[in-house]
Amino acid sequence: MTVLSRLRLLPGDCRRALREAAVWASLAALLDAACGVLLVPLIEAWFASGVLPWRWVIALLGLTLVQSLVQYLALRRGFFAGGALAAGLVRSLVARLPHLAPPALRRIAPAEGLLRGPVMQSMGIPAHLLGPLIAAVLTPLGVVLGLGLIAPVIALGLLLAGGLLFVLLRWSGRHTLTAENARQAAERDAARELQTFAERQPLLRAAERESVALQDQEAALRRLHETTRTLLRRSLPAGLGFALAVQAVFALGLLGGAWAVGRQWLDGASVVAILVLLVRFIEPLAQLTHLDQALRGAWQSLDTLMRVFALPPLDCPEPGERPLDAGLVAEGLGIRLDDGRTLLEDIALTLAPGSLTVIAGPSGAGKSSLLALLGRVHDPDTGRVLLGRADIRQLSASTLAASRNLVFQACGLFHGSVAWNLRMARPDADLSALREAAEAAGLLEEIERWPQGWETAVGPGGGLLSGGQRQRLCLARGFLSPAPLLLLDEPTASLDGASEAQVLRSLLALRGRRTLVVVTHRPALARLADQVLVLEAGRLRLNGRHDELSARDRWYAGFAAGAGPRQEEKSSAMTADR
Incomplete structure (x- = not known):
């Protein structure tokens, strides 16, 4: 992706801020060069008369003051452009992320890491790199x-040398690019393994897989170490080679000046002026190696965001169709991964309005993926989903949001109060409605014991709450939502026995009023469901009521008898976040 193509994908206000920053940085760089060139007549006049030429000194001081002012304004513009770029990228992410399919997004970068990673690194391009890069070229x-006015031959030689240095810099950048990409991939893998190891300690210990997870973590850190060593082995010689080439250009300039004096083409004053200009020529070039490496890293971060922006959004027509009821039908649903493997294949099901359906099956069977298709978190590769006899892809964004509510294991809580997070599902809910929803999730007594009560802050991502409290708060928000279709993924996974029993009672109380679809590894709810769907290896293997499936299928009979949960936890721990 070229620089211009990147710029075209940015919001208009970001492009304007970047153009202004580039103009000011260019003006500052040219004025800096002019200050160096102005030394030439000053030195020549000084050598010729033996008296300090105050006219040239005053001119140089005036130009230096102007350059300093312009440099200050250029720095301000650079920081302003960095802030404008970050704000524009965040606005674009906020506008686009809700309409992107999570699987496609995860192949590029996790959504939660885009702000603290690529956005902040991209902001450094205009704030910290644009000005020095322009100065390293224009100065x-x-x-x-300016040197061409004194010694055109030496100036031509420096121009050719500058071109060769640029070619050398590009070659060294390409030489280390593969190693840089490998190290970044290893760094992401190591961070993911560390996060998984930290977040899943209870599960890993329960499944006796802690040592295996630790080995995976150590292997990821070893890969990071090896890729870092490989990068250093490639980048260090390239950087030293460029530095030596810069010094060689300086030495050749000195030799050229001495040669010109020997031929009596230049006098002593001109040689001193040439030395001054050579220093001004070499100084910014010496920074190019570090700037090039930093700029490549920043460009890669910006490219990550550009790839996110290039993803096709979920199409939601306006005004769109409207579902007639909360009945749900799936016809031939299928998902294929990028490597050709099948995640879901030929899933067909019918859920009556107001029914309670449980989706069960071994870990990795595709239960959560099916739930995501039914709620149109993303679209299937084949087949379609009908909600109230309307194709779910033909609903407007507002109609879809009002028609279904999803509660996944990684539920979204935001920095704010308990009441504020609950009212995201129903902004007009009064305290009575909040209390009813919290009681249904088994959280009411705890909330009312907290010193701040309903105004208790949950922290970013619900970080000030325990795992069970986060899950019950998300369940309460789902219960509070007026959406007629409620989709739940492992709603009781982190709950104790009493809380689980309360949630099951609340779900049963909703049967007949809302269509409920629940993914679970727990048999208690399946026994009371109107319909149980059993997935295996991405296919719908069984479909029926609990008693019927228990009588005719060995796996389901073991699941219904409660033999499966620990085995399922072990399997989940072995495959978690791989």
Whole structure:
């Protein structure tokens, strides 16, 4: 992706801020070069008369003051452009993320890491890299132009040398790019393994897989170490080679000046002026290696965001169709992964309005993926979902949001109060409605014991609550929602026995009023469901009522007898976040 193509994908206000920052940085770089060139007549006049030429000194001081002011304004513009870029990227993410399919997004980057990673790194391009990069290019060019007034041959030689240095810099960048990408991938893998190991300690200990997870974590850290060593082995010689080449250009300039003096083409004053200009030529070039590495990293972060912005959004027509009821029908649903493997295949089911359906099956069977298709978190590769006899893809975004509510294991809580998080499902809910929803989730007594009560802050992502409290608060929000279709993924996974029993009673109380679809590894709810769907290896293997399936299927009989949960936890621990 070229620089221009990247810029075209940015919001208009970001492009304007970047253009202004580039103009000011260019002006500052040219004025810096002009200050160096102005030393030439000052030195020549000084050598010729033996008296300090105050006219040239005053001119140099005036130009230096102007350059300093412009440099200050350029720095301000750079920081302003960085802030504008970050704000524009965040606005674009906020506008696009709700309409992107999570599987496609996860192949690029996790949504939760985009703000603290790529956005912040991209902001550094105009704030910290744009000005020095422009100065490293334009200042030497201005110096070469000034040197051309004294020694055109030396100026031409420096111009050619600058071109060769640029080619060398590009080659060294390409030489280390593969190693840089490998290290970044290893760093992401190590961070994911560390996060998984930290977050799943209870499950890993219960399933006796802690040592295996620790081995995976250590293997990821070893890969990071090896890729870092490989990067250093490639980048260090390239960086040293470029630094030596820069010094060689300086040495050749000195030799050229000495040669010109020997031929009596230049006098002593001109040689001193050439030395001054050579320093101004070399100084910014010496920074190019570090700037190039930093800029490549920042460009990669910006490219990550550009790839996110290029993802096709879920199409939600306006005004769209409206479902007639909360009945749900799936016809031939299928999902294929990028590597060709099948995640779900030919799923067909019918859920009556107001029914309670449980989806069960071994870990990795595709239960959560099916739930995501039924709630249109993303679209299937084949087949369709009908909600109230309307194709779910033909519903508007507002109609879809009002028609279904999803509660996944990784539920979304935001920095704010308990009441504020609950009212995201129903903004007009009064305290009585909040209390009813919290009681249904088994959380009411705890909330009312807290010193701040309903105004208790949950922290970013619900970090100030325990895992069970987070899950019950998300369940309460689902119960509070007026949506006629409620989709739940492992709603009792982190709950104790008393809380689980309360949630099961609340779900049963909703039967007949709302269509309920629940993914669970627990048999208690399946025994009371109107319909149980059993998935295996991405296919719908069984479909029926609890008693019927218990009598004719060995796996389901073991699941219904309660033999399966621990085995399922072990299987989940072995495959978690791999």
